[in-house]
Amino acid sequence: MDFSVFVQLLLPGLTTGCVYALVALGFVLCANVSEVVNFAQGEYVMLGGVVAAWLFAHQVPLVVCILLATAAGALLGALQERLTLAPVRSSPYFIQITITLGVAVVLRGVALIAFGKDPLSMPGFTGDGVFEVAGAVVPVQSLWVWGSTALLLAVIFWFLKFTDPGRAVRACSINLQAARLMGVDTGKLTLAVFAVAGGAGALAGVVITPIVLANWDAGIAYGLKGFIGAILGNFRSPGIAVLGGLGIGILESFAAGYLSSGYKDAIVYGVLLAYLLVRGGVFVFGRLSLQLK
Amino acid sequence: MKSAIAIAAMVLAVALYPFVLPGAYPLGIGIITGALAAGTVGFVLLLGYAHQLALGQAGFCMVGGYASAILCVNYKWDPLAALVVGAALAMATAWAIAAPILKLRGFVLAMASLALHLILIVMALEMPFTGGALGTYGVPKFALFGLALTSDLAFYFVVWAIVLAFVLVGLAIDRSRIGRALKALAASESAAMSVGIDITRYKVQMFVLSAGMASVCGSLGVHYLRAMDPNVFGFAFSLNFITAVIVGGLMSIWGGVAGAAIITGLRELLRGLSLPLWEGVIMGALTVIVLIAFRRGVAGFLSLLYERFTAGKEPQRVALAPPDLSSLSTIGTGSAKLEVSGASRSFGNLKAVNNVSLTVETGSITALIGPNGAGKTTLFNLIGGYQPLDAGAVRFDGRRIETLLPNEIAQLGIGRTFQNLQLFDTMTVLDNVMCGHHRFVAKENKNRETALRALAFVGLKGAEALLPGELAFGHQRLVEIARALALEPRLLLMDEPASGLNDSETERLAELILRIAALGITVLLVEHDMRLVMGLADHVVVMHHGEQLAHGPPDVVRKNSAVIQAYLGVEHVAA
Secondary structure: OOHHHHHHHHHHHHHHHHHHHHHHHHHHHHHHHHOOOOOOHHHHHHHHHHHHHHHHHOOOOHHHHHHHHHHHHHHHHHHHHHHHHHHHOOOOHHHHHHHHHHHHHHHHHHHHHHHOOOOEOOOOEOEOOEEEEOOEEEEOHHHHHHHHHHHHHHHHHHHHHHOHHHHHHHHHHHOHHHHHHOOOOHHHHHHHHHHHHHHHHHHHHHHHHHHHOEOOOOHHHHHHHHHHHHHHOOOOOHHHHHHHHHHHHHHHHHHHHHHOOOOHHHHHHHHHHHHHHHHHHHOOOOOOOOOOO | OHHHHHHHHHHHHHHHHHHHOOOHHHHHHHHHHHHHHHHHHHHHHHHHHOOOOOOOOHHHHHHHHHHHHHHHHHOOOOHHHHHHHHHHHHHHHHHHHHHHHOOOOOOHHHHHHHHHHHHHHHHHHHOOOOOOOOOEEOOOOOEEOOEEOOOHHHHHHHHHHHHHHHHHHHHHHHHOHHHHHHHHHHHOHHHHHHOOOOHHHHHHHHHHHHHHHHHHHHHHHHHHHOEEOOOOOOHHHHHHHHHHHHHHOOOOHHHHHHHHHHHHHHHHHHHHOOOHHHHHHHHHHHHHHHHHHOOOHHHHHHHHHHHHHHOOOOOOOOOOOOOOHHHHOOOOOOOOOEEEEEEEEEEOOEEEEEEEEEEEOOOOEEEEEOOOOOOHHHHHHHHHOOOOOOEEEEEEOOEEOOOOOHHHHHHOOEEEEOOOOOOOOOOOHHHHHHHHOOOOOOOHHHHHHHHHHHHHHHOOOOOOOOOHHHOOHHHHHHHHHHHHHHOOOOEEEEEOOOOOOOHHHHHHHHHHHHHHHHOOOEEEEEOOOHHHHHHHOOEEEEEEOOEEEEEEOHHHHHOOHHHHHHHHOHHHHHO
16 A cells, blocks of 8 residues: 555545534534534535635635634524524424424525525635645645644633533533533523534634535535534544544545545445444344433 | 315315316426325325434435336336336335334434435446436336326326325324324333334334335336436435425325425426525525424414314313223233342442342332432333343343333333323323323224223323313323323333322322222332322332332331431431
């Protein structure tokens, strides 16, 4: 096996994996505080990308593009929670989750109408240059992706570990009911977490756009691949979800490079199916753990 | 009556439509609507009844579409045979995926079915026999038993005849024991399992059935389009299914038909207005709005109108008959002994239940008591199969049951009630209790009769037609007990039956429990209320910090100093 080919596949995989990792983290955090799987998670990545690229094409300074797109993601995340989830908080989770799907469709539709069918592009933050690592050629923008993801993850994990609201989020992930009884205001917390998840997704969408273009219907793929990461973390562990997201990015890149670029999605989704089948099949011999709701 | 009117209305509308709106364009819309309805009727059973969200339903349309296109074009198959083979293939695929995956809880089917769909799209693009991105062209017109349907009008009627057949299947399921089980699991999975409903099995059945119907939708669509390519049934088509069923009405088979008509009409309207890009926004917004504002959708709205129209004046006040003690005299299949030995269960470092052994003697009333956090409810859930044991064994009637699922345990004749009421709040009191009889595959008359007798026994005769939410809290507790009795249990587990009841209600509950025991049913109850327990139980087991502290007859346990200490603190013992 040629090492430079390996690196040439690994690093771009890591780059897209960063996006999946942030989506996976968003899934897990939202689910922890609200028990809701937010199917609109991937759409925030798409929105961040198209909003930033569209603003940039309209001569808005780059820094402002980045900030506005991220803020838009956070704002929409908060709006989604306030307008479509807060009013139905006591409804069955099935209803709440189906609502997030409707929101995803609306976000896609809005992007299609507002920004058009064609993919939008945007130059790298510090030019479109490349650099070389171990014989592999990587766009400079990748550094921005890795750096901003690392920074964002560091902030979020520091927040979870060392602040009161962060501890509250972790308490919710262990036992939502008990956290409520202990005085955690899950309403406010959910609002904040949806905003953070929306903003983080949008920022990921902005930084990846110079590498992969921004397209109105890219949200499902981001969502589904992030979901795989989240499910590896059992929708509970933020850390494993992040690692899962990174792993899916790398797996996808290797599948495209070593096997077939046409089949790369099929392979990644096949892994999800296989994982679920094994997880489900295991219980044929074992025993389900059920929670009373 | 309501369905008869609905069926007549549908038949009439379908028959008149081509003559009221003649021409090829309206007829085409009629065919597309019918093809979509064939799929959405199945989808109602999945989404509305089994509460399983599938994001890749269009994948099964692809299976049917490609089966019809490839078999009819490349192999000159008869279209009807190709349609049937496609549906069988779709159902087999659905079963292979759902049977293991649906054992997992949560919303994994949604993403799993989406992943399957996206894999199918990749396969359609890459496989040698699908025609790749260009697809397969020259699909013949549909034919019935070798007779080609040369006119679109004939095809239109065939499509809608299939829809009618699917609707009749759906209505039959709705009225059957399966339909009741589905409504129960949609309302509360825990409670559904407590009466022996195998929730995984019914979810899988609905997924498989809906996949078959989606495949037929795909086949019919392809015979209309006369071509198949990977884009025909994309993600947007899956979303059409979801929007159609939600807007049309989740809780009714008719929601599928109404939704298909609304979605197709809406799309044509937007095309007419040159606003095709708005389709997504409008459909998504409709989904959200209906789910927030009026969850029953258009079909639910029509049904509400019908009820307003036909119902008399105000519903009469319900007068409850006194409990009829003789009504359940024939119940009971013989009670049986429960033995727990060395049961342990930890959550992290907390030993919620630590090496507890107890025996509930045949025909006895045994009470499990202890301060808050003593591990009573956990032990209860271990016995009921709601949580796995870390160690130990549970035997019922001599048989090991600790590895069984809650529904399997219920099937053995162990009924239970819940501390936090778990009633099926969308179903009438009678239907709730009829669910209790699920483990007996009996005629509906027998089910109803058993349920009525159980209701009479607990003193709820007269409340049959109400929804549980319309009853006082104490009466809701009785509904749960009646439901558990309809199981004809040999052992009844009651989790804090007196919580939330006032003094006189608690007194009546005690009488009821004694009457239940008098039927020969073994009773194990978890309770806080010492007065209730001491007056009732033959045998008391005291738990503290996950361990068994004492056991014996109430009088003995009451004087046990360790028990007094656990309940009241050290100083009371000294005094």
